[in-house]
Amino acid sequence: MDRPVKFLPAGRARLVIIVLLLTFAVMLIRDIYLQILDQSTLRQQGQMRYLRTIPLPASRGIITARNGEPLAVNVHAVTIWADPAILDKHHDQWAELSHALHLSEASFARRVASGGADYAYIERQVAPEFGTALQKLQVPGIYVQDTSRSYYPMGAVTTPLLGLVDEAHQGSAGLERGYNTWLRAHPGKELALVDGHGQIVHVAKVQKLAHFGHPLQLTINPQIQYWAYITLTRSLHHFHAKDGSAVVMNVHTGQILAMVSAPSCNPNAEGSCMDPADYTNNAVHQAFEPGSVMKPFVVAAALASHSVQPDARFNVFHPLIVDGYAITDDVRHHILNIEHILKYSSCIGASKIALKTPEQIIYNIYLSAGFGRKPDLGFVDATSGVLPNWHSWSLARHATIALGYGVSVTTLQLADAYAAFANGGYHMRPELVMGQAPVAKRIMPAWVAKKLRVWLQSVAEPGGTGILAAIEGYHVAGKTGTANMANGHGGFYGHTTNATFVGFAPGNHPQLVMAVSLRGSHFKWNFGGIEAAPVFRVTMRHALQELDVAPACHHGPTMRITIRPGQNLAEIAQQYHSSVAHLMQINQMTNPEDIDSGALLMVPTPKGGKHICRFEAPLVSRAQAEIWSEGGGGA
Template sequence: MTQPGTPLLPLPTVMLPAWRATALWVIVTLGLAAVMAEAWQAQVERGPFLRNQGAQRYLRHFALPAQRGAILDRSGKPLALSVPVQTLWVDPRLFNAQQAQWPQIASVLGVSAATLATRIRSGGSRFAFLARQIAPERAAAILALHIPGLYSFNENRRYYPSGSIAAPLLGFTNVDGRGIEGLELAYNQWLRGKAGEATGLRDNLGHPLAILGTARPAQPGQTLTLSIDRNIQYVAYTALASAVQRFQARSGAAVLMNARTGEILAMASYPSFNPNDRGDFQPSLYNNRAVADTLEPGSVMKPFTIAAALDDGSIQPDSTFDVDTNCFRVAHYCIQDDVRHGTLDLAQVLKYSSNIGAAKISLRTPPADLYQMLRNAGFGQVSGLGLPGEAGGTVPAWQGWDVARRAAMAYGYGLSVTPLQLAAAYGAIANNGVYVQPTLLRNTGNTPSHSQQIMPAATAARLRDWLTGVTGRGGTGFLAAIPGYSVAGKTGTSIMANGKGGFHKHQVNTTFVGFAPAHHPQFVMAVVVRGPTQGWRYGGVVAAPVFRVTMGAALHQMGVQPDVRAEVWNATAGKPMTAEQERRWAEGAGDAAH
């Protein structure tokens, strides 16, 4: 043991081999070289790939919604357009701490505080919709409260200025702007545009944090210009609604079209719905009854029975028929007229709507000829409008017609048609025997897209003259007469089938189809009112006034001048004219030519 004060001896120095220091420096140098090589590879050789992979973990592509195209009437008035709105959303983790202000928010939104709480609970932990697509001023009033966790973003909402007037025709879009009914669905591809794309940041729950740039701007949808005239559409709808309400009917439909071009100026259905407020969902109101509802049309088919018989020579223009009976028996059926008549010519068969006369004509006509006439006139097939839900109706093959079916087809039983088909078919009579395919698009060239001669011009001219008597004194359609204009048309009243091979005793469909001016027709219109329960339930009483009001408005709206022939026909009701009347008739023909 060392004594105190004894000095310590130094430790011996140990000398390390020189090669160890060299090895250490080599190892450090190699390590640095490896790190530098990896850095070079990561930043230079694999840099673009790694940067892209990194971006995919925090950058996202956002869809930029496109502005949906507007729907306009023929004059450029808006029928459907997209308006800017705002959507409010919240981050529940922040927003739940502000419950003291919820009643104030609920008051601005017009809902209860309980409803507001339900909306928040229905979302996720970091995202919940508070209100979708509300007016910017309402959103601004709520955002002005500066509540933590409350945010907004811009959207577009579809707005229909005409409301229920054209709702079944136009249809509507869903909350995401996709067409799901009517023209909105039929032309969705044309209207919706092409969404754009932006690059931005999202959090780990997928919620947007920031937009960094636009990669591709959105392309707005294209404008759709219709042949519809908003003013005429309004008149058609209100007149139809008035008839349905007055006669307490189930529903009604009306179509008015240009006889030369096939352009549809009005297509109305009632009852309807408000496309701007669909809180009360009733699918039955969305039907466009002008194209979706079919019916046995009744006596409005008689002109085509006569046309088929004239064309194949089964009857002559001056043929007459003895209808002086209370029961014309065909097979096991008894065919009757509402009023008993004696001997009728073709004009009188139409004027008095004789079922017996029409049945006798049909029984003279080869069934194949009548079938071909009906098919050429557009019955039993869709029109080509492309509207969703359009029905083609039915015209049974002629090979299956027995004698009773042949007689019934003559006055509109045993087949089914739509109001649109009736308007287009009568358009052929108005247009010198040329069937024009109807269209809902504005025709700037004033020429039809498709047409076919379905009956000789001479036959069509005779039918126009004879059908004018229907709206004259003593005719079944006298309530369709328009002061100052000659009107041609036909009434129809058909008993509803009960679906069990029979008919309802007191349920009918009422119809009027016609055109004006009768001798140089411009417009043709079909009106159907289904199931009236009050008053005189005949086509000439229920449907004809809707025609008169709407057609009169269309003639004035489109600048069609009154014709002198109207006064002559109204005065004579088919009787021989005096020399003065003949002179005025000629003057009217000259005016019409100009």
């Protein structure tokens, strides 16, 4: 028998239907409101959840040499950043992320927490391999962005000169710091919509445009820079010196072709440049008492003021007593003219010349030559050295300032000052950036500069203290300097010196000047003529060959040139409007392939040219050079 069907009372059924209809109506009305009337509110809530600020990278300006060769460039790197809001939801994968980045979990967590609400930098300018490892993990909230980092092709050779950049890609030392405003890049920002995995799906708005840094071209010649660094470093290690520096400059333009400092470090090797001493530019930041390299300036002051005549002679046999202090020479001489005072580096003779010259005259030529002035080359905290005002000089200071005591100078200042002897008496403003017009100011009469240019050549000749600076095929002019190293307490270290050599070449028609200094050597023969002069010789020889500079002697039908790397006889014959057969004949060659890079080759003299003669540097034993470096040459 069928069970009877029960029906709701009519009133209750109507009530249920009404409730269902009302519920449906409310839901429909809300849906219409959300979809049509309040869609902007929904969009805003969605964007607040997934709209993020993302940095836009920009590259730092590159630094190049005078020939366009790169010195500081940008190479591919990645910057890794995180969205803390998204990454916090994936704590279980932080260990994998830390491992991929070679970080501890604690360090990774600190970097995530140190950022803002939108993003936090985890690593900047790191190798692309780190980005590849992270992308394989596919962790939401961690991002890899292509960017660049600084790379220095010459490594340690240019570190003290160029300096370094920090993690934020801002200059922290050297020219990178001094020209940071010019070189720096200005990253931008953009608002981007990201999906649930943190991947960018749409760029909503660029908030700040990215601006790239400007390029900087230096006057540096890479080959000369390299040889200066190599020879300086070898001498530094051989003589166990504390530090050293060298500067090569064009005497006619003031352009710096090389500026090196040691010790140094390789900025491309992580953790290499931790000690500031390894990237300090000693050529502009380290001032020292220079010793006898200052004697030519006192001679110039004396001649220019007619305090001393060019043919004057001085008795240097007995010590000179000044204010109770005895000024002596390492090797005793009798009567010396000015040329021999410079050649044998007589302290007695130089002091006698100084005492005949008014203090103000000496002070003025020191100042006009660039001593006591800070160079305007872009090096932050470069030193001006010390040049006491002449009003404060005692009689002893008056006598010994000619010997390089009581003043402190930099290697750059020495190279800059000696250029005046080489170019006819003009001080040239040092230039390190291409495009600057030369600025010259006469500081001594031309005849005085010419006299000193001739006299200073004797220093690098047999018997002279700078004999180890002699270069085969070239006349060399210069001066040695040796000063006891100050201990900072009013005295001097025992047998620890500042060894210096400053010279220019070719001596008869100068083109380049070079200053070399090594500080803190304990070597037995720690004189400028022993430690610094060989650095000059090797570097200057390569520099002259690099620039095709040769000594002109007299007019003639042929001249000698330096064979450059990669040149062959056919190319040279075409360059000098000759033939291979003619070149082989005048050079007495049997094989046209028998030419060596760096050797001298005779070629026809171009119209208006000069004959180039080759003379040999004297053969000198090390023992003889050590004796002469002390001032013991025969006269």
